[in-house]
Amino acid sequence: MFVFVLTSLFSVVWALPVRPVSNDQLEIMDNEIDYQLLIYGAATIAIGTVIYLVVKKTSPSSPKAIKQSVILPGDERIHISPLTNINEDGTPDLIEYTYEDARTMYQAMIRGNEQSKNGPCLGWRPAPEEPFQWLTYQEVLDRAYAIGSAMVVKGFSPGQNTYIGIYANNRPEWVIAEHSCIKFNMITVPLYDTLGDDACVHIINQANIPLIFLDTVDKLNKLLKRSDEMSTLKVFVLMVGEVSEEIKGACSSKGIEVLTFEEMLKLGQENKKEEQLPNPDDVFSVCYTSGTTGLPKGVILTHSNLIADIAGVYEYTKDCFSVDPSYSHISYLPLAHMFERAMHGLAYIHGGRVGIFQGNPKLLTDDIQALKPASFPSVPRVLNRIYDKVMGQVNSASWLKKKMFYMALNSKRKALERGEICFDTIWDKLVFKKIQLMLGGQLRMMIAAAAPLSPEKMLFFRSAMGCWVFEGYGQTECTAACTFTYPGDVSFGHVGSVIPCCMIKLVDVPEMEYFASDDKGEVCVKGPILSKGYLKNEEKTKDTFDENGWLHTGDIGEWLPTGQLKIVDRKKHIFKLSQGEYVAPEKIENVYIKSLYVAQAFVFGYSLKSNLVGIVIPDEEELMKYAKSKSLDMTFQELCKHKTIYDKLFEDMVKVAKECNLKGFEQVKKIHVSSELFSVENNLLTPTFKARRKQIENTYKTEIDAMYEQVEP
Template sequence: MSHLKKIQDRTPVESLSPQDKKEIKSLFDSLPLPSSDLATSYAVPGSAKTGYSPTFRNSYVKNGSLIETLHPSLRTLHELFNNSVQLYGERDCLGSRLYDHDVKDGYDDYFTFENYRTIHKRKSDLGAGIIHSVLDNEYRIDPKDGGFDLADYNTNNFIVSLYGRNRAEWVLSDLACQTYSLPDTALYDTLGPTTSAYILELTKSPVVICCAEKIEKLIELKANNPESLKHFITIISMDNLDFQDFSINDLIKRANSVQIKLLDLGQTEELGKASPVAEIPPLPSTIYTISFTSGTTGVPKGVVLTHKIATAAATFALSHIGLPDTGRTLSILPLAHIFERQVSNLALVAGVALTFPHLPGPEHIVPNLRISKPCALTAVPRLYNKFESAIKSSLLSGPETITQKLVSAIINQNIRTQSAKDGNKGNNFISRQLVTKKIRASLGLDNCQFLVTGSAPIDPETMKFLKGSLGVGFMQGYGLTECYAGICISSAYLKENGSCGAIGISAEMRLRDVPEMNYFSGKPLADGSYHGELQLRGPQVFSYYYKRPDETEKAFDKDGWFCTGDIARIDKNGKLYIIDRVKNFFKLSQGEYVTPEKIENIYLSSSPLISQVFVHGDSLHSFLVAVVGVDETFFNNLKSVDPSIVKNYELKSTEDTIEKCNANKDLKRSLLFLFNKSVEHAGLLGFEKIHNFHLAFEPLKIEDDTLTPTLKLRRVQAKHKFDTELANLYNEKSLLRETKM
């Protein structure tokens, strides 16, 4: 696109001429980039080396450099948000469901918003207040001992920690940090108190902005670690505190006893308003955030992400996805995770309103979707698997009716006619009125234009089914914390589901050999595809882990390529497919290699009975076992799928079924037959099927560390938790071989 300019002398957005502002408005209105080249990558001539595939770049940049910004005056997130204020100042920005004593459920059944101009003013006041809350604090550490003072904070910025569930105040605090070049980081409950202390000590963060319910935990954390957390001197509550309340005064005294000053957000904003501090806008090289990876093993590593990296990520997303129509989006993935940070940043860049669930927990997602009615939804495969299961369950419930047959026929027709060129050709007027409109409304997706999935591979059949039943586009992206989340994304109506699309315009990729897994990337296969470990490089890729030179050295090769640890396939059109993790494979005793994540996704998307699954195998055994999780819909679904099992075993409820299944081999065998019958379409080989299982009610949880905050399975932790159950399953032997299923 001709007006994607190279970096040159820039002018702040607020000071641009009317003509320049008009140019930027025209640029944003023209997104996504109107080029079919975006959908493919090309192999850079002469780039292949022994043990590596060629380097692939997006076809859009075939005759130029990688693109890291949309306009010379939009080089940082701070500048991008200020641009949104210029373009969309009166639009809704952040919305919350407010607490109301007079409402039955305690919260309004609508969102209350503040517009972009209001948030712009509040973030400046809050940022100044944060600075005063630390630098004017009586517990401040002397600069000679590693503390901070106003004279040097622009070159020696302290790090702000954010701690709490998704809410408007979280994003407001993040914007405030951007305004004053203050890096921030996030604490996770799911990482545990040890890790929170580790992050606070490592970063020497003097201030934590948190939900009120976290205050006592933080005071206790400081009390237990007085020396290592001596820099931690300020807590700012996102909730307004009633300082006339005795319990709050007691809390203040307890905080003071461990040398912590306790404020709330309102006080902090008033502090900044009364004593303004000149804004210090970040440079592209300024650290925006340090995102500690939840990881599936080991101690979290802090990924250092600059404004340049974050802006390159926004440039990629806007160029490939574009701007949805004016509307809202619901922030449901943890803001502490980089995926949701990218999504929320993108919404603010695009002038979309961010809304937030009134309470945490997956049970509150759909009720809030029904109120927010977002213009797009970004989530992880496990949520989409639940959507698929819920829709299929509603079609299975009770005796089959003419309406159910008609709905199923229309969905199947939509699936068959999915087309990259024409979208859902089967989604005609009858389909919209009888099927997709009602299903979308049941999930709160009335206004949804497209779905986006990432964080883990999703079964292509799930994408097909949801596109057919909801009548929307569905994009699958790929990314990591180390590249500020998404770095490539598929087309919304791609008929061939499973691809993550071409590499974006702000990075390049290649594959390396992984001989131990029998992947050799140096030569294309007969179909023109390459296989190997994915490596990334470019302006969207990070440079180092915070204070971890050892891990940084391991993450990059000598040519500066970041080694992702993901096994990928690049097809003849340069589209990326994620196959598995380098570490997530194992060999069975007969020598067969198994990739468990692929198998888990197939079972999750195929069986309406299964809500969670953890597949396990090792070189001492020749078959796979699993921990299978079910939810509250399991018993009713079972009655619909096979009522004879319920009758024969006199089952009364989900809990009763779980108890009897784990004690009765015949019942377990009958259920296993249903599970494996549902995956017949996937063509799994005999050794890839589950041969025995332990049944439990939602056994994998964020709270017990078997799931990451974005619901990825932590295999090492899951293996440890279910060690006894897995051993019992192996001792019980294969149930398939006994019956030759």
């Protein structure tokens, strides 16, 4: 009876009008009760009874008890997907494509045009308050044809010997420029700011790029200053805005012509040239990896690579939700990376729509609410921000609202344990609706990439969003994904299982005591998603791809009993201490960030030293709470320099290290506390949010040397 009354009261409090959430406030709690709702008291009591008695489910799926990978006969213990057929000779029949009529990215767009009946293809918002405007599939194809024709008019030959640069943030012209290259079988080479100026010069020279599409005058000027070092560069195409006479003159003095995108469109429309369409094995793009050290490497990827990867992922997702002309995707992750381009391809091949955000991260939620996408691929940094904001508001709410939130979360968790993904239960209507509206209210798929989400956050998103939340793992060298969450699997702590377009094996790393016989070792991948190697870099190609065609990822994996892959370590970032012990810093960092007070950690050691030191960036929210409890009235920056904070941080890190069984030589003996997060913007993280270890070391060299003066004078 108590539960009946309690849930009825909860229903009254929570049955509030729902509205989209502003970008500045990811709010889920209102501080005022709309007293007009009291007239519905009787109805809400009935709703409370239903809450107590039943939770409706609408997207049931049985838990997958089957083993999620199959081991091929032989000593190598090669794993393939259970969805992969075996040929008569015992070899796996790896998926290379989904549709016979879509084996190149050009054919994918043509198929999308047919599937959608020339429906909306590419959308954008001209201004914050305006709705999305759309180009149809045929309009995109026509504009791509015109731009491609204009490039030929300017003297750039169709075919695989021409490399075209795209140096821009996501925008419709980016997609049109890429498809103009596809129509004339040219090769796209994306550039991006976080590569740095030296890397951009290296890429332009290595790929002999003669023409670059740019979205801002600032980027044009940045390249123009170094143009004397890039002899192949002949044409700039500014995607948006006008070109001043001053810029034209500056470019002309360097022997470079500058045109607007509209001028190129007009030129191509008036001088149509014969298309040269690609074959599946032709190179689609050279995608330069940001790298953690040294100059970036150009990964050569074919049309068949991308088509196979899309097919492998789609094979895992197609039974969970449909991708058709009603499907929409929000494009905000960089198109310079293959993950986002694969998501575009998944939409185009099925006639779906791609809406591109306005380019301002602060307006992203507004764009999402305007588009109401079916898919939202993301990275932990974005998802963590959403989670922290929501949970911060939950924990500051009244006891009643907080209690109801956790009751709802627990109910959805039990549904997940039964293998049910639910999006229209009563809990969704009364508790989670506002969170769902924050991301448009129509999500059916989220993808967490680049790094793992913690189990509690994965539980939150699967419950609150009521949609499939997939995780995956891969590298540019294998196009994008090589593992993905198996259909119906709602477990945590892994990156899914091998997808049907590749196979994976683990190989011994004896110096780190990882052995394939124990189902642990370096992750190696093979299949139609594998790159042809690195552009004009045979040495690095041989280092990464062995003579039998296996990609050596440098990541350490472990097969779980049910067949999923878990990434547990990194091979490349190991070093010896003076006593001869091998240290894997990323493994240690992953332990330290389990501390409540640690947001980021960087572990460092010299081979001539016997101890480790660390750079620690505290979790600002938790640190401020602790400071308040100690009556420390200071800014976050001031707290990071305070001895009380240092002692608390170090004490908690020692505790976590012991709980996780770090060996003595794996524990840092001294830390430096910094208030500035490692980020893409300060060049301490790659665009895929991996630590740039050499840059971090250089940035904090003074602090590192000072710590060693104290630890090992």
